[in-house]
Amino acid sequence: MSQLPQTILVVEDEVSIAETIVYALRTEGYEPLWKTNGRDALAALAAQPIALVILDVGLPDMSGFDVCREMQRRGATPVIFLTARSGEVDRIVGLELGADDYVPKPFSPRELTARVRAVLRRSNGNSHEVSSGTTAWEHDAARCRISFRGSALELTRNEYRLLGALLASPGRVFSRDQLMTAAWDDPGAALDRTVDAHIKSLRAKLRIVAPEVDPIETHRGFGYSLREA
Ligand code: CA
Numbered sequence: 001m002s003q004l005p006q007t008i009l010v011v012e013d014e015v016s017i018a019e020t021i022v023y024a025l026r027t028e029g030y031e032p033l034w035k036t037n038g039r040d041a042l043a044a045l046a047a048q049p050i051a052l053v054i055l056d057v058g059l060p061d062m063s064g065f066d067v068c069r070e071m072q073r074r075g076a077t078p079v080i081f082l083t084a085r086s087g088e089v090d091r092i093v094g095l096e097l098g099a100d101d102y103v104p105k106p107f108s109p110r111e112l113t114a115r116v117r118a119v120l121r122r123s124n125g126n127s128h129e130v131s132s133g134t135t136a137w138e139h140d141a142a143r144c145r146i147s148f149r150g151s152a153l154e155l156t157r158n159e160y161r162l163l164g165a166l167l168a169s170p171g172r173v174f175s176r177d178q179l180m181t182a183a184w185d186d187p188g189a190a191l192d193r194t195v196d197a198h199i200k201s202l203r204a205k206l207r208i209v210a211p212e213v214d215p216i217e218t219h220r221g222f223g224y225s226l227r228e229a
């Protein structure tokens with residue numbers, strides 16, 4: 001069975017590193033697409049299907065974190081971060097950006113393509129249309145639409161992003177800070193009770209679909225999680 005090669009977007013401003021990555025990907029049968037800054041990367045993502053993004057944290061026009069946040073608002077393309085400093089790793093882990101993996105520089109091309117394969121295997125096993133864990137939910141990231149038990153939910157942007165974050169990791173407890181970072185453009189401006197208020201309105205909308213269940217679980221003193229199926 002022959003398949004079209006999957007397009008991997010490489011966002012890296014250092015030419016020598018980018019060339020190494022592009023060569024390694026092509027050798028592995030992928031179709032690399034190279035962009036040197038965040039703005040061009042986002043334009044490429046909007047223009048064509050991308051299977052995975054390899055994203056440098058330090059870009060000339062915006063940080064890789066900002067690119068990732070903007071990407072997640074639009075859809076759920078897997079991301080592997082390239083990091084130059086250990087402090088960046090802390091941020092990737094701490095900010096819950098939803099990165100699928102990260103590779104510290106310097107790295108071997110072989111190591112990177114192995115990570116690419118692993119992430120693609122994970123994300124292909126769980127098609128981008130349906131979130132993992134449960135069939136009660138359907139997340140159509142391309143249309144920014146989430147359905148619960150077959151009913152499309154009418155969500156505000158922040159509700160959509162909040163629920164999207166919970167859906168991405170069923171069972172995982174998110175702190176209010178983590179949910180704010182996932183769902184608000186300016187998390188510093190939001191308050192803990194803003195998250196609580198949005199969770200409340202989300203629950204009300206879910207109750208209309210299925211009054212007998214409460215799929216969002218409150219963890220007192222910690223935050224919220226989505227109940228695993
Ligand atoms: Ca760089």
